[in-house]
Amino acid sequence: MLSLRQIRYFIAIAETGSVSAAAQAVHISQSTLTTAIKQLEDSLGAVLFSRHAKGMELTHQGHQFLRQAHLILASVDNARRSLQQSTDDVEGELNIGVTSLVAGYYLADLLARFQKIYHKVKLRVIEDERDYIEHLLVSGEIDVGVMILSNLEYRSALNTEVLTYSHYRLWLPPEHELLELDSIGLNELSDQPLIMLNVDEMEERIRHCWAGSGVRPQVSMRSASVEAVRSLVSAGMGLALMPDMTYRPWSVEGDRVEARRILDISETLDIGLAWRRGGARNPLIDYFLPVARESLPARQAAMG
Incomplete structure (x- = not known):
């Protein structure tokens, strides 16, 4: 047992x-x-x-098992706190670093949930590129990062915990010829114009998905905006390989965007938490981690 x-x-x-x-x-x-x-x-x-x-x-x-182990302890800790301590007793300032892609899809829900429970804690959020957020974590200038963990450079200096995995899917406009196929592989994309998302090191991650396939992506456009990519795809300007967490079936113009899995791609984009390993740390981290563990996976599940 x-x-x-x-x-x-x-x-x-x-x-x-x-x-x-x-x-x-x-x-x-x-x-x-x-x-x-x-x-x-x-x-x-x-x-x-x-x-x-x-x-x-x-x-x-x-x-x-580490993912489940954290969830188990988070549930036990939350239950204990609910019985032993009023959240009114928790005060201080928590410094959070976040990368831009994660900020757009996870941050508002997470911070709102935390602030509702610990309303006396002041939150300070810094949004920047992954390498800078990593630098701030290692130097102790921020307490915890909510970020893409796939590209971390100083992993040995940080504790990390993946909260959710986002698969990649191909975005297509309605009635595109590839939608008629039972399955789509990278070979079917060799002559297709692609729109590349180039924020939060996504171009590097997406190109890594193509590595070893023998197929060279035909990039026709680049954008740092997910909404721009969505609109361009729905308008028939090209296809896009995107992480599942960013998918919505409609562009801002109200046009449909279809999404399909690619057979050749099993990689995921790993989203989670990072905090400095060793040394003194802000005790508020121990209140933040359980809330993050409970909220981010639920959001991802709801997105399907």
């Missing part, structure tokens, strides 16, 4: 990358921690860590 203690120990190792550092963080012996993790793996029937000379690294199953 799983215990909350085992889950906390598991998260400690996942965040520190080593048994010794995790044991210090949770104030137990290394042998006790190792035994607890072995019991957890046996109970789950899964290998959560790969062990090597430099420490412990999450396996694919470990990454999957």
Whole structure:
């Protein structure tokens, strides 16, 4: 049977990358921690860590369980707070960094939810490019980032947690010839004009989806605006490969936009949280993380 203690120990190792550092963080012996993790793996029937000379690294199953482990502790912590502490007692300032694409689709809901619960906390939000937000996180100038995690440069200096995965889909205008196909692959796009989204390093991510396919995208236009891409596609000016989180079936002009999965693309755009690893941190982060864990996946599910 799983215990909350085992889950906390598991998260400690996942965040520190080593048994010794995790044991210090949770104030137990290394042998006790190792035994607890072995019991957890046996109970789950899964290998959560790969062990090597430099420490412990999450396996694919470990990454999957980490998401659930955070949700479990968030639910328990929220239940405890609701019984033990009035949110009126929580005050201070929380500095949040966000990248522009994430800001447009997640930030308002998340901040509104947090502010409704912790209305005495002052929120300060900085929106900028991923590399600058990362710099501010590592230097301690902001407390937590809500951002695309796929391109992080200083991952070893940050704790990260993926909250939702956004698949890529092909946007097409109504009655496009490709809509008649049962399935669409990248080969079918070799002679199609493409409109490229080039905000938040999206062009790099989208081009990465094409890598190894042998097909070279025929980019006819670029735009930093999702709405511009949507309008151009609906007007028949080209197709676009876009993350699912940005999809809406109608342009601002009221024209229809269709979306289809591409067989060759299994990659996802990973959206989540990042905060500095080690050292003192703003205690308000511990109130923000559970709210974020509960709100972002729900929003993504609602978008289908």
